[in-house]
Amino acid sequence: MGTSENAAGPFYGMTNANEIDMIYKISPQLMYNFKNFMFAWEVSWTTAAYGEVDKANKSKVINTENITAFRNMLSIAYKF
Numbered sequence: 001m002g003t004s005e006n007a008a009g010p011f012y013g014m015t016n017a018n019e020i021d022m023i024y025k026i027s028p029q030l031m032y033n034f035k036n037f038m039f040a041w042e043v044s045w046t047t048a049a050y051g052e053v054d055k056a057n058k059s060k061v062i063n064t065e066n067i068t069a070f071r072n073m074l075s076i077a078y079k080f
Helices: none
Strands: 020-026 029-034 037-054 062-078
Touching: 020 029
Parallel strands: none
Antiparallel strands: 020 037, 029 037, 037 062
C-alpha cells in the first residue's frame, strides 16, 4: 500500500514485514463429535507476495513473488 510520501530513512519493525505486498489464508476445518471424543482436521494454505520496497515511489512493493505454505493438522480431544 505504501506511504503518503517518499521514505526519508530506513523502516523498522518485523523482519521482512515491509517487503510483503499482500497475504491471504484459506483454512477450512472439519470437526466430528462422538460421545466424549472430538476429532478435527484442518488444512491451512497461506500465500504471501514478497518483493522489493521502492522507496522512490512512496515505498510500494514491486517485483513480487508468491510464496505458499501448506499445513495439515489433525486433533483428537477427550472431554470428561
